[in-house]
Amino acid sequence: MKEIRIHGRGGQGSVTAAELLAGAAFEDGQFSQAFPAFGVERRGAPVQAFTRISDAPIRLRSQIYEPDYIIVQDPTLIEVVDVESGAKDDGIIIINSDFAPEDFDLDTNARIMTVNATKIALDVIGRPIVNTVLLGAFAGATGEVRASSIVNAVKGRFSGKIGEKNAEAVQKAYDLMAEDK
Amino acid sequence: MTVIRTLDKDKMDVAEGSYAVAHAVKVCRPNVISAYPITPQTHIVEDLSQFMADGEISNCEYINVESEFSALSALVGSAAAGARCYSATTSQGLELMHEVLFNVSGMRLPVVMTIANRAVSAPINIWNDHQDSISQRDTGWIQMYAEDLQEISDMTAQAYKVAEDKDVMMPAMTCMDGFILSHVYEPLVLLEQDLVDEYLPAYEPEFTLDPKNPLTFGAFADPTAYTEFRYLQQQAMDNALPKIEEAANEFYEIFGRYYGGLIDEYETEDADIILMAMGSLVGTIRDVVDKLRAKGVKAGLLKVRTFRPFPAEAIKNAIKDAKVVVALDKNISLGLNEGSLFTETKASLYNTKVDVPIVGRMIGHGGRDIPEKTIEDIVEEAKGIISSGINTESKYADLKEELL
Numbered sequence: 001m002k003e004i005r006i007h008g009r010g011g012q013g014s015v016t017a018a019e020l021l022a023g024a025a026f027e028d029g030q031f032s033q034a035f036p037a038f039g040v041e042r043r044g045a046p047v048q049a050f051t052r053i054s055d056a057p058i059r060l061r062s063q064i065y066e067p068d069y070i071i072v073q074d075p076t077l078i079e080v081v082d083v084e085s086g087a088k089d090d091g092i093i094i095i096n097s098d099f100a101p102e103d104f105d106l107d108t109n110a111r112i113m114t115v116n117a118t119k120i121a122l123d124v125i126g127r128p129i130v131n132t133v134l135l136g137a138f139a140g141a142t143g144e145v146r147a148s149s150i151v152n153a154v155k156g157r158f159s160g161k162i163g164e165k166n167a168e169a170v171q172k173a174y175d176l177m178a179e180d181k
Numbered sequence: 182m183t184v185i186r187t188l189d190k191d192k193m194d195v196a197e198g199s200y201a202v203a204h205a206v207k208v209c210r211p212n213v214i215s216a217y218p219i220t221p222q223t224h225i226v227e228d229l230s231q232f233m234a235d236g237e238i239s240n241c242e243y244i245n246v247e248s249e250f251s252a253l254s255a256l257v258g259s260a261a262a263g264a265r266c267y268s269a270t271t272s273q274g275l276e277l278m279h280e281v282l283f284n285v286s287g288m289r290l291p292v293v294m295t296i297a298n299r300a301v302s303a304p305i306n307i308w309n310d311h312q313d314s315i316s317q318r319d320t321g322w323i324q325m326y327a328e329d330l331q332e333i334s335d336m337t338a339q340a341y342k343v344a345e346d347k348d349v350m351m352p353a354m355t356c357m358d359g360f361i362l363s364h365v366y367e368p369l370v371l372l373e374q375d376l377v378d379e380y381l382p383a384y385e386p387e388f389t390l391d392p393k394n395p396l397t398f399g400a401f402a403d404p405t406a407y408t409e410f411r412y413l414q415q416q417a418m419d420n421a422l423p424k425i426e427e428a429a430n431e432f433y434e435i436f437g438r439y440y441g442g443l444i445d446e447y448e449t450e451d452a453d454i455i456l457m458a459m460g461s462l463v464g465t466i467r468d469v470v471d472k473l474r475a476k477g478v479k480a481g482l483l484k485v486r487t488f489r490p491f492p493a494e495a496i497k498n499a500i501k502d503a504k505v506v507v508a509l510d511k512n513i514s515l516g517l518n519e520g521s522l523f524t525e526t527k528a529s530l531y532n533t534k535v536d537v538p539i540v541g542r543m544i545g546h547g548g549r550d551i552p553e554k555t556i557e558d559i560v561e562e563a564k565g566i567i568s569s570g571i572n573t574e575s576k577y578a579d580l581k582e583e584l585l
Contacts, residue, residue: 019366023195026368032195034366057186059329059464061361062552 001054002144003064006134007083008073011043013131017071018049020157021135024149025053033058046081053144069142070110071134072096073117084108094137094177096130113141113180115173124169125162136170140177147174183447185439186331193368198357199224201330202269202295205337205372207232209293209381212264215244215255219274220307221359222297226269249274253281253292260290261398263389265341268292271359272299272313279317285352286321286414288399291344291384292352293337294322298460298511299359300547308548309359310511311460315488315521321414323353323421324489326459331369332440333357335432338372338381342428345384348420358461360548373436380435418490425487443492445484446499448474452481453504454563457496457522459485462509462544462551469556480560485522493529500526504567506539507559509578513543519575538566541575555579 004021008014015036022034030053037048050064066086075097077083084106087093091110095101098119101112115137117130125133132154139147150170155163187193196204203225206214214233216226233243244259246252249270256266270278275296285292296314300306314324323343327333333355340353357363388396402410426442433439448470449455456466463484473480483499483506485492500506508527510520517524523541530537542559545551559578566572 019195019197022366026190026193026195029190031368032366034195035361036364057188058367059467060553061358061461061465063550065552 001052002068004051004069005064005067006049006071007077007081008047010045010047012073014047014049014073017131017135018051020153021051023153024145027149027152028145030055031057046077071138073130073134092141094141096134115177117173120169120172124172125165132166133169133173136173137177140174147171184445187370187438192370194371195366195368196371197366198330198362198364200228201334201369201371202337203228205334206267207238208372208374208377209338209341211241211267213242213244213256213259214267215246215252216268217246217249217252217274219271221299221363222269222271225295249277250281253278256292257284257290260292261288261390263386265384266292269295271297272301275313275317276301282317282320282322284399289350290352291350293340293344294354296354296356297359297363298356306547309361310546312512314354314356315512318489321351322489323351324356325487326356328461328463330362330367333362334369334372335438338377339428339432341381343421343424346424349417349424351417351421361461376435380432421490422492441486443487443495444499445486447482449481449483449499451479453479453567454560455481455483455500455503455506457483457485457506457508459488459522465551465553466556469553473560491525496526497529497533497535500537501535503537505563506537507563508539508541510541510543511545523575538571540571542578544578549579
């Protein structure tokens with residue numbers, strides 16, 4: 001089983017990202033589970049959301065303490081939240097930032113990867129909404145889900161032009177990170 | 182028969198728990214829905230409102246009200262008039278319904294209501310435990326607790342089947358852990374309309390309010406007759422015990438899914454240590470049992486799926502050969518310092534030949550997370566009870582001493 005924790009701020013779509021990831025993993029033939037850190041859904045406040053992915057049905061209902069992967073939607077969260085908490089030594093932390101991974105001084109042995117998701121979102125979608133972009137980056141960096149499954153999940157949630165633009169941004173982030181991998 | 186799940190992914194969708202329940206309600210073809218939104222039940226009634234607005238539930242009225250008390254009161258009249266009725270609530274909303282709960286069961290109205298279980302105030306807390314529904318255990322409602330989304334979805338149809346049975350005619354609560362199940366996304370088969378139509382016939386009550394044939398529901402019963410009304414309600418609960426099993430078996434025949442009726446046992450056959458629990462915690466315990474078994478620890482799980490009527494015989498048979506039983510409770514009876522599953526299991530063993538040490542451990546109140554480690558520690562402590570007897574009969578297993 002792989003466990004993913006998504007850090008964001010209320011309004012950034014962290015919960016949506018966790019749900020889309022669960023949908024994508026299921027389309028890939030895996031079982032999945034997505035849930036929010038309950039009850040803190042205030043705009044701007046630090047929030048977390050979680051996804052589990054497994055090849056067997058998932059029965060565990062506890063929160064996630066030692067994630068395999070961590071996604072950070074807003075790098076300013078690092079000053080207020082221990083985003084690296086519980087990260088596994090062989091895990092990956094993906095941060096939305098135009099800085100290089102070595103610019104981040106986190107207390108972890110996990111690999112840090114960065115992607116300028118905000119720029120991709122602005123360029124492609126025209127708005128600084130990075131949740132779907134980071135899912136593309138996640139797929140590229142980890143190989144845990146297929147990019148096409150993320151794209152399908154995104155298109156299933158957002159119809160029409162918004163869906164198309166999001167899908168394009170997902171693919172762009174995927175390609176960038178897959179090169180890095 | 183053990184738990185049988187569909188693993189046919191072509192039939193499954195990844196959906197939110199609240200949506201799964203709302204969809205299940207829809208395909209049960211209710212005639213009247215009345216509810217008042219309250220966290221974490223809100224998504225259920227939002228989804229149902231959306232179905233209504235989209236014309237997806239025919240022959241149904243959604244009555245907007247100003248409180249939970251009114252929501253259930255509206256259903257008293259509707260159900261008495263012969264409507265299949267639905268509501269959903271939690272926590273303070275359920276406590277506000279307290280008086281009406283007795284009326285619904287006393288009038289023998291088979292209303293089905295989902296409880297998105299949440300702690301009660303004060304202090305205010307929106308997270309999961311079972312204090313809200315357990316506090317209503319004596320109101321004459323059937324109470325069933327679900328482990329995952331597939332089960333709470335399927336339980337909705339089963340609840341109508343049992344509640345509306347002519348030998349039962351009692352209301353039912355289907356309980357799902359707030360947030361943990363109401364807000365989780367996971368794959369499930371959304372309850373199938375064609376199969377539900379086969380499983381659940383239209384509601385045809387024997388007695389209804391009808392101006393052409395006037396009847397009185399909930400009329401005055403003085404001391405010459407009141408006891409007999411209560412006796413008959415208890416008899417209906419007794420009747421519900423086999424009907425719940427039948428409803429689960431018949432569901433399996435039509436849908437191919439089964440979770441137990443009154444209880445479900447997991448690795449209990451040769452178990453030295455049996456953990457008892459209700460709701461979503463059961464899933465976590467299954468994982469812990471597997472890990473412990475791999476290490477040679479003979480641990481097992483007794484899932485109590487139906488809490489009212491209390492399945493004393495089924496529980497007794499399941500635990501009689503264990504060396505120690507631990508009942509885990511997400512509720513406390515203040516002044517007794519015990520959770521209800523523990524109290525009632527212990528009581529049901531007295532005056533029987535079954536003599537198994539049993540302890541109660543209260544856990545996960547107000548949404549305190551229950552990691553596997555907490556369960557493993559409880560099992561470790563239970564090993565000591567086998568060798569040296571009971572030290573503490575009932576206590577919190579996850580108390581933070583440093584906060585006291």
